[in-house]
Each structure stands twice: as structure tokens, then as C-alpha cells.
Amino acid sequence: MKMEDAMEPAGRSCRGEETETVIVYFETKLGRKEEKLISRPTFIRDFQIRHLIACIPFTAIVLLEICCKASSARVTMALVLHASNINRNGFKPRIAAFYSGVTVELAKNFEMGVSNQTPKFLKMNPLGKIPLLETPDGPIFESNAIARYVTRLKNDNPLYGSSLIEYAHIEQWMDFAATEIDSNIARWLYPRMGDGPYLPLAEEAGISALKRALGALNTHLTSNTYLVGHSVTLADIIMTCNLYLGFLRVMTKSFTSEFPHVERYFWTMVNQPNFHKVMGEVKQTESVFPVLSAKKPSQPKEPAKPKTKNEPKKEAKEPANSKAKDADEEEEAPKPKPKNPLDLLPPSKMVLDEWKRLYSNTKTNFREVAIKGFWDMYDPEGYSLWFCDYKYNDENTVSFVTLNKVGGFLQRMDLARKYAFGKMLVIGSEPPFKVKGLWLFRGQEIPQFVMEECYDMELYEWTKVDISNEAQKERVSQMIEDQEPFEGEALLDAKCFK
Numbered sequence: 001m002k003m004e005d006a007m008e009p010a011g012r013s014c015r016g017e018e019t020e021t022v023i024v025y026f027e028t029k030l031g032r033k034e035e036k037l038i039s040r041p042t043f044i045r046d047f048q049i050r051h052l053i054a055c056i057p058f059t060a061i062v063l064l065e066i067c068c069k070a071s072s073a074r075v076t077m078a079l080v081l082h083a084s085n086i087n088r089n090g091f092k093p094r095i096a097a098f099y100s101g102v103t104v105e106l107a108k109n110f111e112m113g114v115s116n117q118t119p120k121f122l123k124m125n126p127l128g129k130i131p132l133l134e135t136p137d138g139p140i141f142e143s144n145a146i147a148r149y150v151t152r153l154k155n156d157n158p159l160y161g162s163s164l165i166e167y168a169h170i171e172q173w174m175d176f177a178a179t180e181i182d183s184n185i186a187r188w189l190y191p192r193m194g195d196g197p198y199l200p201l202a203e204e205a206g207i208s209a210l211k212r213a214l215g216a217l218n219t220h221l222t223s224n225t226y227l228v229g230h231s232v233t234l235a236d237i238i239m240t241c242n243l244y245l246g247f248l249r250v251m252t253k254s255f256t257s258e259f260p261h262v263e264r265y266f267w268t269m270v271n272q273p274n275f276h277k278v279m280g281e282v283k284q285t286e287s288v289f290p291v292l293s294a295k296k297p298s299q300p301k302e303p304a305k306p307k308t309k310n311e312p313k314k315e316a317k318e319p320a321n322s323k324a325k326d327a328d329e330e331e332e333a334p335k336p337k338p339k340n341p342l343d344l345l346p347p348s349k350m351v352l353d354e355w356k357r358l359y360s361n362t363k364t365n366f367r368e369v370a371i372k373g374f375w376d377m378y379d380p381e382g383y384s385l386w387f388c389d390y391k392y393n394d395e396n397t398v399s400f401v402t403l404n405k406v407g408g409f410l411q412r413m414d415l416a417r418k419y420a421f422g423k424m425l426v427i428g429s430e431p432p433f434k435v436k437g438l439w440l441f442r443g444q445e446i447p448q449f450v451m452e453e454c455y456d457m458e459l460y461e462w463t464k465v466d467i468s469n470e471a472q473k474e475r476v477s478q479m480i481e482d483q484e485p486f487e488g489e490a491l492l493d494a495k496c497f498k
Contacts, residue, residue, distance in 0.1 A: 079103065079105065079134065080104075080105055081133050082132040083110065083131035084130070089241065092144065093146040095275055096150045096237055098278070100151055100153060101154060116128045116132075129141065135149070143241075144174060147238065161229060166228050170234055176239075177242045181214075185243075185250065187209070187210075193292060204401055214262055221262060232269075240275065249289045251284070258399075345442065350378060350382055355377050358377075359498060367481060384465075386440075387462070387465060390434070390436070395432070396435065397432055406435060412455075415454070420447075422438065422440070423437060424436075425437065425479060426492040427490070428489055433492055
């Protein structure tokens with residue numbers, strides 16, 4: 001509000017514990033009644049009403065002095081934040097507190113799943129969620145609300161910008177961080193962690209929405225170091241904390257490289273001193289968080305029935321079929337785990353682990369060392385080679401989604417690691433991308449248990465390699481070697497299963 005909009009105010013002086021402050025009540029020309037707590041020198045300089053101070057009754061001054069001390073105490077006393085020290089939503093108010101000069105203490109001995117389920121905590125937040133801030137005026141939950149409260153404890157806090165339009169833009173980017181960034185990272189990560197059913201199509205939709213949001217953010221950051229203005233604001237704190245989990249768990253370098261200005265922004269923010277004090281060293285994940293296999297719920301044991309005093313004694317004589325009945329009721333001894341049919345095949349002269357070691361350790365002269373070594377080791381009687389081609393390449397229009405499909409396939413092939421070696425190529429410099437692969441399997445057919453348990457297998461056309469055909473044999477060598485260009489096209493990526 002501009003000073004010229006204010007009519008003559010009424011002021012009252014009161015002395016806080018450390019600095020003298022004044023509570024000012026005034027009405028603007030627009031008819032709004034407002035109240036403000038300011039320093040005495042500012043009061044005298046801006047309003048020039050020293051003569052009014054002497055007109056205030058002593059009792060009013062005493063009452064206002066008590067009010068002023070209470071306000072001062074609310075600003076200076078420590079606030080207690082219930083959250084673990086690694087909770088990324090708890091980072092928000094803690095970082096804001098450092099910028100605002102406000103003391104926020106973490107609740108002592110906080111233990112997730114225990115501390116937040118006590119009657120005292122549930123009285124403050126019935127959902128039992130963190131973070132939660134205890135203040136002299138009552139508890140606050142929801143991380144953005146807590147961060148706003150902490151920020152507003154400092155008058156004219158630059159974290160809220162220097163004008164009305166900057167304030168609006170800060171709120172705009174905070175909403176964007178919540179609805180477009182945080183929610184879509186959650187759609188990608190949480191089902192993989194077991195929090196809800198994992199549905200590949202739903203994941204792809206979430207990733208596509210996240211990519212769209214990051215694209216918009218990347219465009220804005222092309223010409224801006226910060227989200228709003230020329231220094232850190234609350235919008236930057238919220239955005240960085242919401243991006244944090246993505247960088248930590250699912251957003252690999254190959255994913256974020258499409259958004260170079262977002263990368264620059266994130267690493268600039270997390271290395272700011274006030275961010276670093278709270279977040280520590282931040283490292284980007286090297287792989288997407290794997291899908292956790294669902295565990296079958298264990299069957300609860302039936303409680304033993306208590307014996308009653310009046311229960312009649314069992315007769316010594318047992319029925320003729322009692323022994324048979326007891327035998328039926330006894331728990332069966334655990335049966336030995338059946339051997340994999342591939343373990344029953346005749347021994348092969350090819351030792352798969354030796355080939356995998358040769359592949360991994362060959363850094364130079366790959367064709368002369370590794371490829372030659374493969375054909376020297378290869379046993380066509382004990383193993384078979386297979387080409388695979390993805391059936392739906394026309395759908396591969398987004399690079400990182402295509403790469404995630406291949407990565408997920410390799411993760412689900414883990415059950416065959418003892419019996420297989422594979423190479424998967426993502427081909428093309430622009431969409432739609434082609435996915436082709438080469439697999440070495442123990443035995444003469446693709447293992448049945450792989451076909452049954454890995455649903456990705458049916459998404460590919462499988463062709464057995466004829467090693468008597470020199471063209472097919474050369475194609476095998478090229479795929480193992482990641483030769484580029486491959487069949488006249490650039491390689492987007494090459495992944496190995498070993």
C-alpha cells in the first residue's frame with residue numbers, strides 16, 4: 001500500500017523486549033482498515049505523529065506493551081517441526097527459515113511410523129502425516145502452508161518478492177510445482193515403490209505429463225536464473241524440493257539431458273548455502289527405481305483355543321483311524337525345490353560366465369578380442385541365438401519412454417540371468433524409434449519359464465539365428481559390438497543384459 005493512500009493514522013507506542021515497536025491502526029482511502037506492527041523510528045519518520053503518542057492513556061500503553069511483547073516472542077521463539085531430517089517436504093520450511101532468520105527446530109527423537117501415530121500427534125493432524133509445525137498459536141500441517149507461515153514471520157521478506165505481480169508469480173510457480181511436477185513424479189515413482197498397483201500404461205501417461213511440464217519449465221528458465229526476479233524466492237524453494245525426489249529416484253541423466261536449463265537450475269539451487277545446509281550432498285540416480293514385486297500377504301495363524309476346566313478327559317482308547325488322521329494333519333516336510341529344466345541339459349563346452357567376463361573386460365580392439373572370443377566359445381548344441389524385433393515400433397514416439405520400456409524389460413528378465421545374455425538396441429535419431437535385440441539362451445529354444453513369466457516376450461517377434469548364414473552371423477557380431485550406424489541408422493542407446 002502506498003503511503004499517500006493512508007489517512008492520518010492512530011498510533012500507540014509500546015516497548016518490546018529488544019526493540020521499541022509501534023502498533024499502527026489506520027484506514028486507507030479505499031476504505032480498508034489495517035493494522036501494522038512497525039519500529040518506533042519508522043513510525044515517527046513516516047507518519048510524524050509524535051504528539052499523538054502522548055495522548056494515549058497509560059493503561060492502553062501497558063496493554064499494548066504486553067501485546068507487543070507477545071508478538072515479539074512469537075517471532076523469536078523456536079518453532080518445532082515434526083519430520084525426519086531427510087523428508088523432502090520438511091526441507092521446504094527449514095530452507096525458508098534459514099533465508100528468513102527464523103529458528104525452526106526438528107522434533108527430538110522423531111521416528112516415522114511411531115512418533116506420528118501418538119495420540120498427541122494425531123490430535124494436531126488426524127491423518128498422521130508429516131511435516132507438521134508446532135507454533136505458539138497452534139499446529140500447521142501441509143508443507144507449503146508451513147513454508148508460507150515461516151516466510152511471513154519476517155516482515156517484507158524478499159522470499160515473497162518486491163511487488164504484487166512478483167508475489168502472484170511466486171504463488172503461480174508454487175502451484176505449478178505441486179500440480180505439474182510433484183504429482184507426475186509421484187505417478188511415476190510411487191507405484192514402483194509398491195504404493196499402489198504398477199500399471200505400465202499409467203506410468204507412461206505420468207511420464208509424458210511430467211515431460212510436458214519440464215518442457216514448459218525449461219523454456220521459462222532459458223532466460224531466467226530464478227523462477228521470479230533476480231534472487232531466490234519461496235517459489236524456488238518449493239520447486240527445488242519437489243524436483244529433488246525425481247532426481248534422486250527416477251530422473252536419470254539420460255532423461256534430464258532433454259531439459260538442460262532445468263538441470264542447470266536444479267544444481268544451482270541445491271548448491272546454494274542455505275539449501276546445502278538442509279539437503280546435504282545431492283546425487284542424481286543412475287537408474288530408474290525398479291518395480292518392487294508384490295508380496296503375498298501372510299496368512300494369520302489361528303489363535304490357540306483355551307482349554308476349559310469342564311472339558312471332559314479324553315479316553316485313553318483312540319479310534320482305529322486316529323493315527324491316519326494325525327498323519328493327515330501333520331505338516332508336510334518341505335519338498336526340495338525342483339530343478340530348472342535347463343540345469344538338466346547335457347553339459348556345454350561354453351561357460352556363460354566366462355563369456356560375460358570377457359565382454360565386460362574388453363575395452364579396446366573389441367572386434368578382435370571379444371567378438372572372436374565369443375565365436376570361439378559358442379556352443380551351438382548347448383546354446384541358441386535369437387533376434388527379437390518390437391512389434392509396435394510406430395508407438396515409440398518419445399525417446400525416454402522407449403528407453404524405459406527396454407529398461408523395464410531387462411529388469412523383468414532377471415529371472416533368466418543364469419541362463420542368458422542379451423543386447424537391446426534402440427535405433428534412430430528421430431521418432432518413431434526401432435527396438436531390436438539379440439539374445440543367447442541355454443538350450444535350443446527360448447526357455448518356457450521365461451515365456452510364461454516375462455510378459456514383455458509377447459511384445460516381440462522372435463527369430464532363431466541360423467549361424468550357417470554368414471549375413472546373420474555378421475549381424476550377431478554387429479549387435480554385440482554396438483556397431484554404429486546399425487543397418488544404416490544411428491543408435492539412440494544400447495543396453496546389455498549380462
